Amino acid sequence: MSEAVRASTKKKDKAGTRVHRAENVVDLEMSTGADSHMSLRLWLRLLTTTNLVQTELRRRLRSEFDTTLPRFDFMAQLERHPEGLKMSEISRRLMVTGGNVTGLTDQLEKEGLVARDADPNDRRAFTVRLTPAGRLLFDKMAQAHERWVVELFGGLSIDDKSKMHQRLGKLKAHLLDCIDSQS
Amino acid sequence: MSEAVRASTKKKDKAGTRVHRAENVVDLEMSTGADSHMSLRLWLRLLTTTNLVQTELRRRLRSEFDTTLPRFDFMAQLERHPEGLKMSEISRRLMVTGGNVTGLTDQLEKEGLVARDADPNDRRAFTVRLTPAGRLLFDKMAQAHERWVVELFGGLSIDDKSKMHQRLGKLKAHLLDCIDSQS
Numbered sequence: 081m082s083e084a085v086r087a088s089t090k091k092k093d094k095a096g097t098r099v100h101r102a103e104n105v106v107d108l109e110m111s112t113g114a115d116s117h118m119s120l121r122l123w124l125r126l127l128t129t130t131n132l133v134q135t136e137l138r139r140r141l142r143s144e145f146d147t148t149l150p151r152f153d154f155m156a157q158l159e160r161h162p163e164g165l166k167m168s169e170i171s172r173r174l175m176v177t178g179g180n181v182t183g184l185t186d187q188l189e190k191e192g193l194v195a196r197d198a199d200p201n202d203r204r205a206f207t208v209r210l211t212p213a214g215r216l217l218f219d220k221m222a223q224a225h226e227r228w229v230v231e232l233f234g235g236l237s238i239d240d241k242s243k244m245h246q247r248l249g250k251l252k253a254h255l256l257d258c259i260d261s262q263s
Numbered sequence: 264m265s266e267a268v269r270a271s272t273k274k275k276d277k278a279g280t281r282v283h284r285a286e287n288v289v290d291l292e293m294s295t296g297a298d299s300h301m302s303l304r305l306w307l308r309l310l311t312t313t314n315l316v317q318t319e320l321r322r323r324l325r326s327e328f329d330t331t332l333p334r335f336d337f338m339a340q341l342e343r344h345p346e347g348l349k350m351s352e353i354s355r356r357l358m359v360t361g362g363n364v365t366g367l368t369d370q371l372e373k374e375g376l377v378a379r380d381a382d383p384n385d386r387r388a389f390t391v392r393l394t395p396a397g398r399l400l401f402d403k404m405a406q407a408h409e410r411w412v413v414e415l416f417g418g419l420s421i422d423d424k425s426k427m428h429q430r431l432g433k434l435k436a437h438l439l440d441c442i443d444s445q446s
Contacts, residue, residue: 119416233302235437254418
């Protein structure tokens with residue numbers, strides 16, 4: 081790899097993982113080359129873009145509904161399960177700690193948006209469900225959320241979106257293989 | 264949109280934001296239609312894939328280097344600035360709170376991986392830089408990190424990666440426009 085190419089490469093690589101390497105930098109670059117660069121650049125851009133979308137959705141949920149992404153995600157889980165969900169199920173689905181789920185449930189219950197029901201099969205357990213008021217509010221937020229996503233992804237044609245969705249599917253399948261084989 | 268299409272659409276939509284709508288659901292679906300669905304599905308997949316990669320990188324940093332992603336990112340920032348960075352600059356770049364940056368600096372300083380230097384231009388301020396030991400360790404971690412990214416993105420051909428990178432670029436430019444016009 082010429083010095084000029086390396087220099088331009090260095091400049092472009094915001095992940096900063098290729099600069100100031102030890103002596104095996106040349107070996108590594110020869111074995112992986114352009115493909116390795118492309119992977120790092122793609123990962124960086126994937127991360128940046130996802131963060132931009134998430135930060136903007138978070139900001140709008142806050143400013144238009146005075147709510148947070150975890151509250152929205154929590155209600156979205158319940159909306160899909162009108163029969164109610166156990167705390168442990170919500171926790172698993174949201175990948176947050178049990179403590180957070182308990183806190184969110186208390187908060188939303190106090191606001192009349194969710195209700196706890198005793199579990200007929202387990203005296204110590206209960207399920208959580210949306211109240212009618214919770215469902216009404218969630219519907220409003222979900223519609224706004226959908227409009228925002230459509231707006232934020234408006235820079236891509238439907239063909240762009242469909243192709244990206246396909247490639248992300250390939251990436252996801254491979255990731256699940258990599259992760260399986262590790263654990 | 265036929266009932267059959269709506270049913271299959273509902274089933275596919277894991278974001279769950281299209282089910283149980285109020286009366287204006289039909290208007291919304293007619294105005295945005297398939298494109299709106301594709302945006303939501305794409306966003307969901309983008310989020311899932313990014314989370315899978317990030318969780319796996321986090322797990323490997325922990326198991327192979329007994330370190331965390333914020334520590335790695337912190338050191339990556341310093342690696343790009345051998346002259347040192349002010350705490351406020353690190354904080355801004357990492358988008359974490361100043362408190363976290365202080366905590367990370369203390370931790371890494373105790374381990375001999377970073378050092379504080381008095382700022383000649385501002386008596387109350389100081390800059391943080393990697394020590395030689397910090398640089399050595401970071402180089403090792405960065406090489407492993409690059410290998411992992413290459414492995415995790417191995418499900419895509421170089422052409423797939425390059426096309427996805429291009430489309431993400433379009434998406435990012437549009438996002439920045441959307442965000443600018445809001446604030």
